[in-house]
Amino acid sequence: MKKTLVAAVCALAAGVVSAQQLTVVNFGGANAIAQKKAYYEPFEKATGTKMVSVEYNGEQAKVKAMVETKKVTWDVVEVESPDAVRGCDEGLYEKLDYSKVGNKGDFMPAAVTECGIGFFVWSTVMAYNGDKLKNAPASWADFFDTKKIPGKRGMRKGARYNLEFALMADGVKPADVYKVLATKEGADRAFKKLTELKPSIQWWEAGAQAPQFLVAGDVVLSTVFNGRIDAANREGRNLKIYWPGGIYDLDYWMIPKGAPNKELAQKFIAFGVTAANQAAYTQHIAYGPTNNKALPLLDKKTLDDLPTSASNAKEALQFNVTFWADQGEALEKRFAAWATQ
Numbered sequence: 217m218k219k220t221l222v223a224a225v226c227a228l229a230a231g232v233v234s235a236q237q238l239t240v241v242n243f244g245g246a247n248a249i250a251q252k253k254a255y256y257e258p259f260e261k262a263t264g265t266k267m268v269s270v271e272y273n274g275e276q277a278k279v280k281a282m283v284e285t286k287k288v289t290w291d292v293v294e295v296e297s298p299d300a301v302r303g304c305d306e307g308l309y310e311k312l313d314y315s316k317v318g319n320k321g322d323f324m325p326a327a328v329t330e331c332g333i334g335f336f337v338w339s340t341v342m343a344y345n346g347d348k349l350k351n352a353p354a355s356w357a358d359f360f361d362t363k364k365i366p367g368k369r370g371m372r373k374g375a376r377y378n379l380e381f382a383l384m385a386d387g388v389k390p391a392d393v394y395k396v397l398a399t400k401e402g403a404d405r406a407f408k409k410l411t412e413l414k415p416s417i418q419w420w421e422a423g424a425q426a427p428q429f430l431v432a433g434d435v436v437l438s439t440v441f442n443g444r445i446d447a448a449n450r451e452g453r454n455l456k457i458y459w460p461g462g463i464y465d466l467d468y469w470m471i472p473k474g475a476p477n478k479e480l481a482q483k484f485i486a487f488g489v490t491a492a493n494q495a496a497y498t499q500h501i502a503y504g505p506t507n508n509k510a511l512p513l514l515d516k517k518t519l520d521d522l523p524t525s526a527s528n529a530k531e532a533l534q535f536n537v538t539f540w541a542d543q544g545e546a547l548e549k550r551f552a553a554w555a556t557q
Contacts, residue, residue: 236265238480241293243467244271245423246447250500251294255488258496262487265480276303279472283308288474291481295332297537298544300468304331310471310478317486318507324524326466326534327506334466335489336497337504339442339523339532340377341462345430346454349437356385356461359437360413370429370438373419375551376540377439377463380533382409384461390533398539403547407554419555430455442523446502460531464523466506498522 240256242248248271256267270290272278276299282288295303303309309331314320320328327334342359344352351365358365359381371378380393386409388396396402418435420426426440427448442462445455469488471481487493494505495513504524505511511524519525523532540547 236263236477236480237268238265238477238484239268239270239289239291240484241270241272241290243274243294246501247443247503250497250503253500254493254497255484258493259484259487263483265484274299276308279303279308280306283473286474288472288476290472291475291477292484293470293472295468295470297334297465297468297535298540300329300332300470301537301541303470304329308473310473310475312471312485313482316482318489322491322509323489323506324508327468329468332468332470333485333489334468334506335485335494337464337466337506337523339459339462339464339528340372340439341442341445341523342381342437342458343426343430343440343445343455344437344458345433346456348430348433352456353437353458356381357387360385360409362413362416365436367416367436368418368429368434369413369416370420370426370435370440371417372426372439373421373555375547376544377535378410378551379403379406379547380463381439381461382406382413384533385409390461390531393533394536394539398543403550407550410554427453427455442521443501443503446521459523459528461533462523462528463533463535464504464529465535465537 242251248269252269256269259265260267274296279293282290311330312333317333323333342353342356353359353365359369379397383393383396383402383406384390386405397406418429420429423441423444426438427444429435430438431448431453442457445457448455469485471478475481489507491507491509491513494507494510498505498514498518502521504522523529
């Protein structure tokens with residue numbers, strides 16, 4: 217009897233030890249919920265893998281510390297584009313084996329990198345409350361024109377995106393923004409334009425704040441992540457997006473160097489970037505798929521809310537990772553000094 221019981225306990229323990237587990241790191245919020253529904257739960261069901269979700273705020277220093285001490289506990293990490301480039305260069309992430317992940321030709325070019333694959337497209341856009349503002353903005357110049365549209369403006373506290381928007385408001389075409397901003401005269405021009413608006417700016421730092429400001433009527437216009445507007449509208453709000461001049465970017469799935477479950481991590485990534493699963497993800501949040509084969513699987517209503525739809529992307533600006541890697545530190549320091557003046 218005792219021998220049988222001991223054997224049963226040992227067998228159960230062995231089963232627990234052998235059970236697959238995968239730790240995936242994300243930025244939390246509505247996007248984490250969408251990832252759970254579209255990727256984590258279906259992968260868990262299909263493979264029997266226990267999915268462990270961890271939230272962070274993009275601290276690549278945590279990944280670096282794990283890699284350098286050879287104590288890596290994360291398997292897959294969601295990484296923003298500047299950190300994806302920098303982290304790969306520094307050797308913090310494994311190189312992806314695309315023969316196990318997917319056909320490179322199926323994805324938008326920006327999604328395919330050596331160490332990571334972009335798995336959704338998001339955009340920083342202008343938004344307003346359709347219940348409070350009757351005269352909709354028609355340009356970025358309107359965002360900066362407080363006489364035409366009186367009231368406060370919400371902006372993310374930092375140089376990134378704001379300098380681009382300032383130049384577009386000052387008449388620079390989206391296609392020329394980074395060429396102009398790369399010059400001393402262009403940077404001066406952007407800061408001068410921001411200075412004109414400065415008394416009317418209400419800064420936000422967390423993504424959830426911008427739609428809250430709009431709903432409360434604290435600001436009449438705000439820059440905002442498009443997915444935050446989608447999440448608010450799913451709760452019954454009537455927030456509207458002005459798409460031209462929006463700045464789009466990608467987030468990437470990457471595997472930390474020395475991850476405990478590298479092969480399983482690649483299987484999960486391959487699972488997540490299939491057309492069907494990418495299409496499922498967009499049903500939960502209005503971020504665009506990177507797999508081009510997902511687009512024909514989406515209905516018009518879903519497409520109309522995505523940064524990747526033909527109409528929304530037509531006058532959009534792709535975030536220039538290389539520019540911000542080269543000049544970002546200096547511009548952010550200048551912005552920090554400017555903001556305190």
